[in-house]
Amino acid sequence: MEEVKPDVEEEEINYDRGDGTAVASGAGSNEDRNPTSSGSDSDSDSDQEDAKELQIETLERQLEGNPLNYEVHVQYIQLLRKLCHIEKLRQARESMSCYFPLSPKMWQEWTKDEVLLNADSERFKEIEKLYERGVCEYLCVPLWCDYIDFVQERDPLVSQCAPAGLMKMRNLFERALTGAGLHVSEGSKIWEAYREYEQAILLTVDENDCKEKEKQAQRIRALFHRQLSVPLLNLKSTLVDYKLWEASQGNLNDVNSEFDGVPTNVVSAYQKALEMCNARASYEEQLSSSVASDLDKLQYFMNYIKLEESYGDPVRVQIVYERAVTEFPVSSDLWLGYTKYLDRTLKVSDFVKGVYSRATRNCPWVGEIWINRMLSLERMSASEEELSTVFELAIQSSFAGFTERAVDYLSPQVISIDDILRLHAYWARLEATIGKDIVAARGVWENLIKKSGSLLEVWQGYIAMEIRMGHINEARSIYKRCYSKRFQGTGSEDICHSWLQFEREYGSLDDLDLAAKKVTPRLQELKVFKMQQDSKASSLSTQKDNLGAPILSQKRKANKTFCDSKPPAKKRKDGAPKPSHESPTVPTSSSGVMENVEACDKQETTLQGTGGHGSNAKEAGDSKLNKSELFYSDKCTAFISNLSLEANEQHLHQVFKDSGGVTAIRLLRDKFTGKSRGLAYVDFSDEEHLAAGLTKSKQKLLGRKLSIARSNPKQGRKKSSDNIVSQGYGRGHLKKDPRNLGQPSSSLPREERGNERPARKVTFAAPRALVKPLGWSRREESRIDEAAEKPKSNEEFREMLIKK
Known part of the structure; x- marks a missing residue:
């Protein structure tokens, strides 16, 4: 709850006390300092004042709609303070203090304003109460000092040194020392103010009253001794002041000797305090640093707290916690640590209650603090009324986590079903066991069924509660209500x-027969429905497989040719020369295999994309004639292989993030399982980004080195076809041209071949009846070649497959 810095200059605020006189809190306004200001300036000031009045009305409407807006409260108070709306200002401050603790600075402003408006101590008691409220909110040494000065100046009993006034003032100083006297860096201010007050009292004692004078001197001496035993900054200067004071009382001591005239027990306590102060000096220096960030300061406080906890002094730990929550009042971790420490160590109920009250007012959205507060009250044997009040305050607070909210604000759309079931089950159990109201417990489940009756777990939880409480008939009636409902999965x-099992365990034979009579038709209905769904899914899968069968079967065979070893070629009897370098050969490099694989993968991707739009078998067959349509013609695409099966598109995006220019990432997945195949394509916007992406090759991703190459579908397609011819026929079995027997048609001049496409025997997708059996002869080869001279159409090929 960071304090909003006001846009108000305090020195320009004037207060009208209502008697025609004005009291200024600082220098006068611009108009007072410049009485010869022009009329235009007056008009401008009037316009500004009207604008601020309009702003006040806007802030008031905002607070009416949302009184828990801290920033609006601060802005509203500062604006009223600048415009000197005294009554509204008091009401605004009171209203804000009902919802939030005011910061120390805001308490100082409030008390100073009231003191300024009541110079004649007309409202001394009310202002004194304000100071009391302020010092109880946070640890603030300046506010304690203001409170002490106010009482000294405005309380008649104190100013007249009456016995009641002396006792009141000393009690106030002792409270201040308890609250802030152990503050290492600022606590000495209160000690010094206390000593100065007692020294002033000493001057008022009658010179002839030696007994009273000695008694007062002993009070001052005791204060010095107490202060010298507390680890505070400037402790050495305090020792010097003590020796000087003793000298003024006639007790001579050696100025050059540090401990001359100082009692031994005081010296021992002083040395121990000085050692403790030195151990904390580094922490105090860190906290006083002006360049340290808030996060660093918070960490410094946490380290400081651990140091004090190691010393084992609860009061000193409490002081550091108080300083920390003053600096960071909305840090829930600090309040949780503070309150848990108090629960473990301190048994002062009033003090612990006050800390918990401040914690919940500063962090009302933290449910754990509210829970700990109620548990702490229960340990202190608090009354039912007090516990009820705290509980009502808790449920009115807005929590950050959905699991901490009241059940009326919960819905299945915003939290998990497990959280809802756990909350309602606990609620219903409380109603049934503690509240002894089974109707209310059932109402909890009935309300949940209205909201989430389609969830099986809700009905099961309701049934489980009735069975646990022994209400068998009620559980049976719930089964009758829900067995015919449709649930997921x-x-x-x-x-x-579950109903049948319930009747076997708790019901009679008639109950079991009745349940079976109702359940059996329902189970049969569900079985038929499931069979229909499976049949529909199977038909869709079959239809999809038929559409992609010709090409997909070719893809699987083509992949196999790269993995299987090439069978040895038979010895040629005709003594024909071996195929020349023009004959296609199987590529042995990994790049060739990679390109063939990527060509087939792209082919499959295209088929899935076109087949999903209801293309018929004829369109699939026609697309076979124009294979270029089955491949991506990407000019700026990288092909990725050797991917880890755990890698996804996000991982690849991180790899190429610094390269830039990535337009799409396509991870190849198995058609049936959906799992990654370890291959992917990455599209780039231009050649420059593609070149940068190719440099990522051999880079490790999830423990595997990536293989990245430029995607070239045309080359991959060509090599794939050449490999098929080479492995399908073996060496020397090239298609013979009828015009030039014994000579491969590829050796003919282009003019003689014309537009003739070289006929290649594709055996990897041919029926088994067309594949060469064992004992194949050249005579049979010539006969088959002549029969195969005319290629079959798609329809003929399909009929032939169906017959087989």
């Missing part, structure tokens, strides 16, 4: 079988 079958 196998939930409908599960509830039916």
Whole structure:
């Protein structure tokens, strides 16, 4: 709850006390300092004042709609303070203090304003109460000092040194020392103010009253001794002041000797305090640093707290916690640590209650603090009324986590079903066991069924409660209500079988027969429905497989040719020369295999994209004639292989993030399982980004080195076809041209071949009846070649497959 810095200059605020006189809190306004200001300036000031009045009305409407807006409260108070709306200002401050603790600075402003408006101590008691409220909110040494000065100046009993006034003032100083006297860096201010007050009292004692004078001197001496035993900054200067004071009282001591005239017990306590102060000096220096960030200061406080806890002094730990929550009042971790420490160590109920009250007012959205507060009250044997009040305050607070909110604000759309079930089950159990109201417990489940009746777990939780409480008939009636409902997955079958099991354990034979009579038709209905769904899914899968069968079967065979070893070629009997370098050969490099694989992968991707739009078998067959349509013609695409099966598109995006220019990432997945195949394509916007992406090759991703190459579908397609011819026929079995027997048609001049496409025997997708059996002869080869001279159409090929 960071304090909003006001845009108000305090020195320009004037207060009208209502008697025609004005009291200024600082220098006068611009108009007072410049009485010869022009009329235009007056008009401008009037316009500004009207604008601020309009702003006040806007802030008031905002607070009416949302009184828990801290920033609006601060802005509203500062604006009223600048415009000197005294009554509204008091009401605004009181209203804000009902919802939030005011910061120390805001308390100082409030008390000073009231003191300024009541110079004649007309409202001394009310202002004194304000100071009391302020010093109880946070640890603030300046506010304690202001409070002490106010009482000294405005309380008649104190100013007249009456016995009641002396006792009141000393009690106030002792409270200040308890609250802030152990503050290492600022606590000495209160000690010095206390000593100065007692020294002033000493001057008022009658010179002839030696006994009273000695008694007062002993009070001052005791204060010095107490202060010298507390680890405070400037402790050495305090020792010097003590020796000087003793000298003024006639007790001579050696100025050059540090401990001359100082009692031994005081010296021992002083040395121990000085050692403790030195151990804390580094922490105080860190906290006083002006360049340290808030996060660093918070960490410094946490380290400081650990140091004090190691010394084992609860009061000193409490002081550091108080300083920390003053600096960071909305840090829930600090309040949780502070309150838990108090629960473990301190048994002062009033003090612990006050800390918990401040914690919940500063962090009302933290449910854990509210829970700990109520548990702490229960340990202190607090009354039912007090516990009820705290509980009502807790449920009115707005929590940050959905699991901490009241059940009326919960819904299945915003939290998990497990959280909802756990909350309602606990609520219903409280109603049934502690509240002894079974109707209310059932009402909890009935309300949840209205909201989430389609969830099987809700009905099961309701049934479980009735069974646990021994209400068998009520559980049976719930089964009758829900067995015919449709739940997700196998939930409908599960509830039916659960009812049968319930009747076997708790019901009679008639109850079991009745349940079976109702459940059996329902189970049969569910079975038929499931068979229909499976049949529909199977038909869709078959249709999809038929559409992609010709090409997909070719892809699987083509991949196999790269993995299987090439069979040895038979010895040629005709003595024909071996195929020349023009004959296609199987590539042995990994790049060739990679390109063939990527060509087939792209082919499959295209088929899935076109087949999903209802293309018929004829369109699939026609697309076979124009294979270029089955491949991506990407000019700026990288092909990625050797991917880890755990890698996804996000991982690849991180790899190429610094390269830039990535337009799309396509991870190849298995058609049936959906799992990654370890291959992917990455599209780039231009050649420059593609070149940068190719440099990522051999880079490790999830423990595997990536293989990245430029995607070239055309080359991959060509090599794939050449490999098929080479492995399908073996060496020397090239298609013979009828015009030039014994000579490969590829050796003919282009003019003689014309537009003739070289006929290649594709055996990897041919029926088994067309594949060469063992004992194949050249005579049979010539006969088959002549029969195969005319290629079959798609329809003929399909009929032939169906017959087989």
